Amino acid sequence: MTRIFSGVKPTGHLTLGNHLGAVRQWVETDQHRGDAIFCVVDLHALTVEHDPARVRRLSRQAATLLLAAGLDPERCTLFVQSHVDEHTRLAYILECTATDGEMRRMIQYKEKAARERAVGGGVRLSLLTYPVLMAADILAYGADEVPVGEDQAQHVELTRDLAARFNQRYGHTFTVPRAVLPTVAARVMDLQDPTSKMGKSHAETSGIVYLLDEAEVVRKKIMRAVTDSGSEVVYDREAQPGVANLLEILAACRGDACKPADLAANYSSYGALKKDTADAVVELLRPVRERHAELCADPGHVDEVLRAGAERARGLARPTVDDAYRAIGLLPAV
Numbered sequence: 001m002t003r004i005f006s007g008v009k010p011t012g013h014l015t016l017g018n019h020l021g022a023v024r025q026w027v028e029t030d031q032h033r034g035d036a037i038f039c040v041v042d043l044h045a046l047t048v049e050h051d052p053a054r055v056r057r058l059s060r061q062a063a064t065l066l067l068a069a070g071l072d073p074e075r076c077t078l079f080v081q082s083h084v085d086e087h088t089r090l091a092y093i094l095e096c097t098a099t100d101g102e103m104r105r106m107i108q109y110k111e112k113a114a115r116e117r118a119v120g121g122g123v124r125l126s127l128l129t130y131p132v133l134m135a136a137d138i139l140a141y142g143a144d145e146v147p148v149g150e151d152q153a154q155h156v157e158l159t160r161d162l163a164a165r166f167n168q169r170y171g172h173t174f175t176v177p178r179a180v181l182p183t184v185a186a187r188v189m190d191l192q193d194p195t196s197k198m199g200k201s202h203a204e205t206s207g208i209v210y211l212l213d214e215a216e217v218v219r220k221k222i223m224r225a226v227t228d229s230g231s232e233v234v235y236d237r238e239a240q241p242g243v244a245n246l247l248e249i250l251a252a253c254r255g256d257a258c259k260p261a262d263l264a265a266n267y268s269s270y271g272a273l274k275k276d277t278a279d280a281v282v283e284l285l286r287p288v289r290e291r292h293a294e295l296c297a298d299p300g301h302v303d304e305v306l307r308a309g310a311e312r313a314r315g316l317a318r319p320t321v322d323d324a325y326r327a328i329g330l331l332p333a334v
């Protein structure tokens, strides 16, 4: 059975980008077709300036939202990264396999380090090494596939390199995984700045649709989306990034067979496109918000899902991590 692993980090409230780029595939496809493991990767949220109480709150909210979006604990494993020590145990071993040059080439590191420097903060060492922890998250479970948005593809590529290098040096230990990107909306852009990714930790929030935004807020944000200087609706990511972003969002809401370029032919004005996109997003998110409210009324259920998920995850990860310790030359504990 295909083993699937992916995660979401509690650095902010989950966005439409997280949903269309990753979570929806987990819910609609991945949990039905393989042994799917999903994780709230809370350790990754400590790599930038953070508020401890907020990270704790957002970790619970992320887990609750994943269940609200439709992850079914009978069909998949859901847990919090810091509840399973194997991730950090393996990360150190992989740090001994990676080079600092590889880490410094990571696009997210360059962007986030620049952001931290711009606000006068130091850059945490963990921001540099975070892709190695992500590799450990994936390799500990022998994942074959990693369903992610486009922004994470480079990190999965690094994971593949590290797994292959370790196997070649120390003997076959890890499955070499592959990234699986959605066919549309692999990179949902900010509605106010359609040349930047819609990111949950961005300070300026008017271009970001959050899964928990009220319907009216969602409508307002989409109706005010920056469009382009022409008036024709065409799908061209370079020349018309704002319109292309709306077409991708609408196509993704309508389903896999729907293509942004085909949709463009139905519109002669930006206003009509925005209205249909707003309607589609509101309908997509309505059940998620409703289910989230129900789950918030039953926190014991979420706790139990996370406890059982961590227990299963530990059992799966431990043998692989023990193998890696032995292979790299560490004396097994007796």
Ligand code: AQP
Residues within 6 Å of the ligand: 007, 008, 009, 010, 011, 012, 017, 018, 019, 020, 021, 022, 023, 147, 148, 149, 150, 151, 152, 185, 186, 187, 188, 189, 197, 198, 199, 200, 201, 202
């Ligand atoms: N804008 C996006 N479009 C498509 N997919 C996206 N993802 C994130 N943003 C978009 C995908 O969502 C999954 C979970 O993301 P993450 O929690 O690992 O965070 P991230 O990739 O670093 O992006 P965020 O959500 O914008 O967080 P911050 O602002 O903290 O960097 C991943 O599969 C990701 O590709």
